[in-house]
Amino acid sequence: MEQPPIFVKIDQYKELSKTLAAVDQKLKEASVLLAELQRLKAEEDGQLAAWQASLDEVKARAAELHNALFTK
Amino acid sequence: MTYFIRISDTAEVRRMILESSKDLLHVLKGYHDILETRERKKETTEELRNTLAELGVLVGRLEKLLPQQSLKEVERFLPKRKKIVLKKAERPKAMKLPSAKPVERQAPEKVIEKPARPMSELERLERALANIEERLGQL
Numbered sequence: 001m002e003q004p005p006i007f008v009k010i011d012q013y014k015e016l017s018k019t020l021a022a023v024d025q026k027l028k029e030a031s032v033l034l035a036e037l038q039r040l041k042a043e044e045d046g047q048l049a050a051w052q053a054s055l056d057e058v059k060a061r062a063a064e065l066h067n068a069l070f071t072k
Numbered sequence: 073m074t075y076f077i078r079i080s081d082t083a084e085v086r087r088m089i090l091e092s093s094k095d096l097l098h099v100l101k102g103y104h105d106i107l108e109t110r111e112r113k114k115e116t117t118e119e120l121r122n123t124l125a126e127l128g129v130l131v132g133r134l135e136k137l138l139p140q141q142s143l144k145e146v147e148r149f150l151p152k153r154k155k156i157v158l159k160k161a162e163r164p165k166a167m168k169l170p171s172a173k174p175v176e177r178q179a180p181e182k183v184i185e186k187p188a189r190p191m192s193e194l195e196r197l198e199r200a201l202a203n204i205e206e207r208l209g210q211l
Contacts, residue, residue: 008139016137019130026127033120040113044106051102054095061092068085069077 010016079085191199 010137010139012137016134019134019137023127023130023134026123026130030120030123030127033116033123037113037116037120040109040116044109044113047102047106047109051099051106054099054102058092058095058099061088061095065085065088065092068079068081068088
């Protein structure tokens, strides 16, 4: 048997509706900010990877220089 | 004492030194880029934190505006349905069991009161989370 519907009185309906809209808006803002944070994190990861690659190159060149200068 | 080292391919060695310098400058530039990205990240994180705090306030307001009663409490006001009981042969009466010995109640442990200290932000959040979980469990 189906349960009968329950009607609940909401005193400040307009206020509630407004607050819900504000919650929606804030959720959207938070979502945008989170996406931006993820983008920045990816950017930082990319920069760190490039940094690592540059350092590896310098390391390889230093080894070559060492060989050229100090190996008979 | 002074040493002299013979460099067979001077142009190549010079090229390697210059390229190493160039790479190191790239690394330094990368360091500044990373600092800038981190600064932007910090600002965005702060902005997100503020937005979430505002969201918390709004949700709190929403909670106040919504009815406080749970569905179970509301159901008490609904008309009760009559149960249809099919007549059956009379059941045998339940046998009386010898009364169990009353369980000795233990004296409640003394609670040592700690001096109140201001709650940290993390503790406040943990308490709010526990409260919400408890209420969810009651649903």
